[in-house]
Amino acid sequence: DAMVIQNPRYQVTQFGKPVTLSCSQTLNHNVMYWYQQKSSQAPKLLFHYYDKDFNNEADTPDNFQSRRPNTSFCFLDIRSPGLGDAAMYLCATSRNQRNQPQHFGDGTRLSIL
Amino acid sequence: AQKITQTQPGMFVQEKEAVTLDCTYDTSDQSYGLFWYKQPSSGEMIFLIYQGSYDEQNATEGRYSLNFQKARKSANLVISASQLGDSAMYFCAMREAGNQFYFGTGTSLTVIP
Numbered sequence A: 001d002a003m004v005i006q007n008p009r010y011q012v013t014q015f016g017k018p019v020t021l022s023c024s025q026t027l028n029h030n031v032m033y034w035y036q037q038k039s040s041q042a043p044k045l046l047f048h049y050y051d052k053d054f055n056n057e058a059d060t061p062d063n064f065q066s067r068r069p070n071t072s073f074c075f076l077d078i079r080s081p082g083l084g085d086a087a088m089y090l091c092a093t094s095r096n097q098r099n100q101p102q103h104f105g106d107g108t109r110l111s112i113l
Numbered sequence B: 001a002q003k004i005t006q007t008q009p010g011m012f013v014q015e016k017e018a019v020t021l022d023c024t025y026d027t028s029d030q031s032y033g034l035f036w037y038k039q040p041s042s043g044e045m046i047f048l049i050y051q052g053s054y055d056e057q058n059a060t061e062g063r064y065s066l067n068f069q070k071a072r073k074s075a076n077l078v079i080s081a082s083q084l085g086d087s088a089m090y091f092c093a094m095r096e097a098g099n100q101f102y103f104g105t106g107t108s109l110t111v112i113p
Helices: none
Strands: A004-007 A010-013 A019-025 A031-037 A044-050 A053-056 A064-067 A073-078 A087-094 A108-112 B010-014 B019-021 B033-039 B046-052 B064-069 B074-079 B088-095 B101-103 B107-112
Touching: A004 A087, A010 A019, A019 A031, A019 A087, A019 A108, A031 A073, A044 A064, A073 A087, B010 B019, B019 B107, B033 B064, B033 B074, B046 B064, B046 B074, B074 B088
Parallel strands: A010 A108, B010 B107
Antiparallel strands: A004 A019, A019 A073, A031 A044, A031 A087, A044 A053, A064 A073, A087 A108, B019 B074, B033 B046, B033 B088, B064 B074, B088 B101, B088 B107
16 A cells, blocks of 8 residues: 555654654655644644755754655654654655645654653 | 634544534635544544535545535534544644645544443
8 A cells, every 4th residue: 555654653862862763655745744743732844845845844943854865755854852852753745736635654753861 | 823723622422423523714815725634542644534615515525524614714524423433633734825734733532432
């Protein structure tokens, strides 16, 4: 089945130690998104790619970076994680059409020690 | 102003009964899409139903239907014959021109046996 896959499902890192979360898709969608979601809150968009065009949200901290080396893969890099970065990180994909929904991966739950 | 407003932080419904989850939206665009997602406690976001701004009929998908009232800018989700597995967070979202989705704060639904 075509899908969005996030690895790992759970990630533990140390305060200040860089961490990378990965997302891959077999849907061939041209838009990929990264969201941060804290407990009982709505997902917060960090950035998205439309093909290779990177779109950063104004309030996304500089600590968060992203790479999309090809259509299928997208990475979220957190350069120096703080305790406040502990959250669920959701990757989603979509076609570039207004009537198209997002398809989400299962998420990566990040813990900071 | 909030693009999507969900005024019910939590809802309870008896098993086999119907329940309506409220969603209002704010946009000046003529063309937009409205989406509902379900997020169980395991964390994945599941797309449920879509309504386009030009659709004259209310969308339906199995036990899910969308009560779309364009003049009131509301897009309420109706779940018929509730099941225990329907217990989850429900998010309403809107897509205007471009690739950004706007999410509401969500409604936590609990189905009581």
